[in-house]
Amino acid sequence: MKLNIVKNKYNKILSLIAITLCFYGCGINKKRNSQMEVLKMTVEERVDSLLAKMTIAEKVGQMNLYNGFWDVTGPTPEAGSAKLKYEHLRKGWVGAMLSVRGAKNVQEVQRIAVEETRLGIPLLIGFDVIHGYKTLSPIPLAESASWDLKAIESSARVAATEASAAGINWTFAPMVDISRDPRWGRVMEGGGEDPYLGSKIASARVQGFQGNDLADENSIAACAKHFAAYGFSEAGKEYNTVDIGTSTLYNTVLPPFKAAADSGVKTFMNSFNELNGVPVTGSEFLQRDILKGAWNFEGFVVSDWASINELIFWGHAKDKREAAIIASRAGSDLDMEGYVYVRELVKLVEEGVVKESIVDDAVRRILKVKFELGLFDNPYKYCDPVNEEKVIGHKKHHEAVLDVAKKSIVLLKNEGNLLPLKKEGQKIALIGPLAADKNSPLGSWRIASDDNTAVSVLEGMKKYTGNTLTHKKGLDLVVGHTAFIEEVVVNNTNRDGMDEAVETAKSADVVVMVLGEHGFQSGEGRSRTNLDLPGLQQELLEAVFAVNKNIVLVLNNGRPLAIEWAAKNIPTIVEGWQLGTQSGNAIAQVLYGDYNPSGKLPMTFPRNVGQVPIYYNYKSTGRPENTNDNVFWSHYIDVENTPLYPFGHGLSYTTFEYSNFKVHGSEFAIGDEIKVTVDVTNTGNYDGKEVIQLYIRDLHASTTRPVRELKGFELTHFNKGETKTIEFTLTDKELGFFNNQGKYIVEAGDFEVFVGGSSTATLKDSFILKH
Ligand code: NOJ
Numbered sequence: 189m190k191l192n193i194v195k196n197k198y199n200k201i202l203s204l205i206a207i208t209l210c211f212y213g214c215g216i217n218k219k220r221n222s223q224m225e226v227l228k229m230t231v232e233e234r235v236d237s238l239l240a241k242m243t244i245a246e247k248v249g250q251m252n253l254y255n256g257f258w259d260v261t262g263p264t265p266e267a268g269s270a271k272l273k274y275e276h277l278r279k280g281w282v283g284a285m286l287s288v289r290g291a292k293n294v295q296e297v298q299r300i301a302v303e304e305t306r307l308g309i310p311l312l313i314g315f316d317v318i319h320g321y322k323t324l325s326p327i328p329l330a331e332s333a334s335w336d337l338k339a340i341e342s343s344a345r346v347a348a349t350e351a352s353a354a355g356i357n358w359t360f361a362p363m364v365d366i367s368r369d370p371r372w373g374r375v376m377e378g379g380g381e382d383p384y385l386g387s388k389i390a391s392a393r394v395q396g397f398q399g400n401d402l403a404d405e406n407s408i409a410a411c412a413k414h415f416a417a418y419g420f421s422e423a424g425k426e427y428n429t430v431d432i433g434t435s436t437l438y439n440t441v442l443p444p445f446k447a448a449a450d451s452g453v454k455t456f457m458n459s460f461n462e463l464n465g466v467p468v469t470g471s472e473f474l475q476r477d478i479l480k481g482a483w484n485f486e487g488f489v490v491s492d493w494a495s496i497n498e499l500i501f502w503g504h505a506k507d508k509r510e511a512a513i514i515a516s517r518a519g520s521d522l523d524m525e526g527y528v529y530v531r532e533l534v535k536l537v538e539e540g541v542v543k544e545s546i547v548d549d550a551v552r553r554i555l556k557v558k559f560e561l562g563l564f565d566n567p568y569k570y571c572d573p574v575n576e577e578k579v580i581g582h583k584k585h586h587e588a589v590l591d592v593a594k595k596s597i598v599l600l601k602n603e604g605n606l607l608p609l610k611k612e613g614q615k616i617a618l619i620g621p622l623a624a625d626k627n628s629p630l631g632s633w634r635i636a637s638d639d640n641t642a643v644s645v646l647e648g649m650k651k652y653t654g655n656t657l658t659h660k661k662g663l664d665l666v667v668g669h670t671a672f673i674e675e676v677v678v679n680n681t682n683r684d685g686m687d688e689a690v691e692t693a694k695s696a697d698v699v700v701m702v703l704g705e706h707g708f709q710s711g712e713g714r715s716r717t718n719l720d721l722p723g724l725q726q727e728l729l730e731a732v733f734a735v736n737k738n739i740v741l742v743l744n745n746g747r748p749l750a751i752e753w754a755a756k757n758i759p760t761i762v763e764g765w766q767l768g769t770q771s772g773n774a775i776a777q778v779l780y781g782d783y784n785p786s787g788k789l790p791m792t793f794p795r796n797v798g799q800v801p802i803y804y805n806y807k808s809t810g811r812p813e814n815t816n817d818n819v820f821w822s823h824y825i826d827v828e829n830t831p832l833y834p835f836g837h838g839l840s841y842t843t844f845e846y847s848n849f850k851v852h853g854s855e856f857a858i859g860d861e862i863k864v865t866v867d868v869t870n871t872g873n874y875d876g877k878e879v880i881q882l883y884i885r886d887l888h889a890s891t892t893r894p895v896r897e898l899k900g901f902e903l904t905h906f907n908k909g910e911t912k913t914i915e916f917t918l919t920d921k922e923l924g925f926f927n928n929q930g931k932y933i934v935e936a937g938d939f940e941v942f943v944g945g946s947s948t949a950t951l952k953d954s955f956i957l958k959h
Contacts, residue, residue: 231559235552238307242551244534244544246307250283250551252276252530253314253490253522256297261287261316261635261712262493266527280305281530283554284312284358284490284522289636294355295571302567310558310567312409314490317359317397318377318633319343321350323585323769324642326596327631327710327746328363328393330765332379332790333838334595335879335903337392343592344396346585349406353579354636355570357561358409360457360490362393364444365414368801370791371424373714376632376746376766378419380790381803381835383440384898387447394451402454403562405569412448414459414492416474417441421461424800426715430461435891437463438926446483454487454557458520460495467502469495470511475519488521488553496526508532516542521550586770593774598763598787599839606740606760608781608841609698612654617696618646619689619732620703621665621725622744628665628704631746631766632711642769645702645742648776658696662689662728666706675714676706678723686728693732700779701729702742707766710746719750719797726753733757742775748793755832763787781841786877786903788838788946792831799827804835804947805894836881836898836946842872842908846880849943851953858934858957862918866943866951870906877905878945882916884923885940891927896947916943923957 229237239247254277255261257270276282277300288297294313302308319325325343334340344362351359363377366386379389390412399407417437421428432441445456456479458469468474469491479485496515497508505511512532515523523529536542562569599607609616622628622645629642646659662685669676693699703725708714720726730753733739740760743749744767754761762785764775777783794802809822823829845868852863868880882900886893899922902914918941924934936959942949 231556234559234564235555238309238555239548239551241307244537244547246280247547247551248529248533248537249276249279249281250309250554251522251533251547252282253284253286253524254282255286255525256288256293262525264525265494265497274300276530277301278304280307280309282311283309284314286314286360286524287316287635288313289315289354289356291353291355291571291573291576295568298567298571309555310563312358312554312558313356313570314358314360314411315351315356316361316633316635317347317351317356317408318361318363319631320347320589320634320637320768321354321356322580322637323350323582323589324630324634324637325589326593326765326767327376327633328378329376329380329746329790330596330767331592332385332389333598333763333765333787334592335385335788335901336592336595337388339592339595340389341392341396342588344393345399346588348397348399348408350580350585352406352408352570353572353576355576356408357563357570358411358455359397360411360413361397362390362410362448363413364390364448365419366440366444367419368803369419369421369424370719370748370794371715371717371797371800372419372421373426373710373716373747374419374712375748375791376710379444381792382790382805382898383443385790385901386444390444390448391451394448394453398452398454402560409454409557409561410448411455411457411490412445412453413457415445415456415479415489416459416468417463418459418461424715426713427460430463432464434928434930435926438930442478449479449483449485454560456485456487456489457492458489458495460492460498462502467495467499467504469520470499470504470514470518472518480519486553487557488550489519490522491515491520491524491526493524494526496520496523496528509536512536513542516546516550521553589768590770590773593767593770594777594783596765596767596787597774597778597785598789598837599785599841600761600763600833600837601755601759602839602841603759606698606738607762607779609655609740609779611652611780614655614697615695616649616655616657617692617699618649618657618659618702619662619693619699620701620728621661621663622704623659623700623702624661625744628707628744629766629771630768631707632714637769643772645700645772645775648772648774649700649779651773651776652780658692660689660692661685663724665723665725669706669708676708680723683724686731689728690731690735693736696736696738698738698740699732699736700740700742701732702744702764703729704744704749705746707746717797719748719794719800721749721751729754729758740779742779748789748791750794750796750832752795752832763789781874784841784874784876785838786840786879788836788879788881789833790835792835793833795827795832798824799831802831805897807892808895834947836879837948838879838946840872840874840876840878842870842874842876844878844906844945845869845871846944846951849951849953851941851955853955855956855958858936858959859920862955864916864918864941864943864953865913867911867913868904868906869911870908873908875905875907877903879903880914881944881946881949883942883947883949884918885942886923886925886935887938887940889925889935889937891925893925896942898947
């Protein structure tokens, strides 16, 4: 009988089983059939058959995730020396590694796991592929401003393609944490403040990473994180307490996670925060009751970096032993760099304190993902250095990230139509510490990309040769920063280049100023209490404004900023975020009108930090308006209630008019499909795209509803003068909400519907929903 030569040990085992079965069978056909049977086993059967062979130590090994030997992304609870890790790897006590990258490096650790351990179980290789591997897309918050789900999916596909070529089979993305607090540095990693938009984006990203078949060579397992409520860290302070009610949890925090689960995401990561007194890594309610129970999630949950160990510092577990008991019972399947399971769990199972069935369940989930990735069929499928060389940095990837970068730009203000710039005969002064910066546009979370590889705004603008372009930095934004995990040191004193910049601005027809945040001022561990332009940038802006008012302010930042003075005085403001590798090309193409901006804010911009948290879908309060001309209503006495720029806001070089808006009918029964239409006309001088947004308000409910909730959007292209009728359908899915028992209900009552180009849309219709 001809046997396939299989490379990895597990397939050898399968083949041996097959041979054995054949041996005891009777007749050659029976033998062949039996072998086929083994190879036809379902993933579940293969998992069970492997599990049956594992010792407790080997099982617990699968629940241990070690960081690699560089790129530390958190504090290590034990001096995790490489020697110890290799030793554990060889014993089969490691199921996964993170931040080992590069086809050759991955191949080496994979080889140890597959060829030197008793059962040869391949490793999961995780990495923070947050907005690309080497070729970087915009930071996720920026990308979310595109509201372009196809572009977002393609960007995740590029990331998966490059990462998989570098040996990675699992990304710690997407981050789907909803947040209303721009002080929290990690808003740059997410989809913004809205659960509806956030859910759509979560699904697009999962689809992009995982592709149509996880076994494809450029698909990697995705990870919805951080489960849950991390985005509500008190006062925007990193790693902080979260105390929110059931309504916020179910209606705001959980929907994007549910969307990710429904889209087939293979893994979840829990998180550093506590939720209402229970650190979520130890939360049975979140992980067992909701995720693995009500949602029937069949993948596994990885802890965040050492978060099982951190149960001790939260004051929830007495020691590592107790931490292991709590976390494993709660459903944290894989311990990331926490050294808790690997130290404690075997003993706990042997003593009968932790049931073996808990370990079995975790290991089953982990092995299942490994099988689905095809790692048992070819553990080296991601480890081809020749392919790596060919794939990473491919021209097509640069085209894709440029495309999504352009789509992510938001035109906040364009008074007097300073933009688009004329292409000829202009004297343009390009000023600001970020104008020639090739590093900051890469943003945070770009471990595998090379420093200073972004196209700067200067480089992008230089491609337009019809104007005279003079560049002056004016200032340094920061005095320095070291490696990726270090903090930046802001320049608050050195004004050396300022006069020269102001002088240059005097004689310019237009001044383009590129200001904002350094690339490492947002991201993990970068909470801020101030949302102004850091350092001396405001001073530079005002000094230039004093000599030339024709300013186009281009912002590069990882979070909403409070730029009230600029919003009042500067005629044109472009939100250019941190747009990744092709940043400068994208910005230049928008400035020169080769791309008509269509981005819309996924997060509210406050007037000042004191308004935070400020978000469009707030509750009315009992005193929403000043009805008696006195102070006794819900407001501040020093700033108005409205934000600087609302959620959903973004202009175009053209204009759009909305008309004939109607809900088709005035009374409906619960369960009906409600048709809503609106005509949208491009009334300006450019072809362009508009995100047509639909919001509802449930006017009276058993638990109060927000003043507006996004329930539909359509990104649509319009030629100059073109009118299109846009149709939306509202169903129970859009009209209901979770009550305080976490139950989804649809209530009869009065609804308002709004349609327009932002969350402040004024076109309104209404209907009644009846039983
Ligand atoms: C901690 C972060 O919270 C998480 O998002 C990340 O994936 C891990 N570190 C691994 O780097």
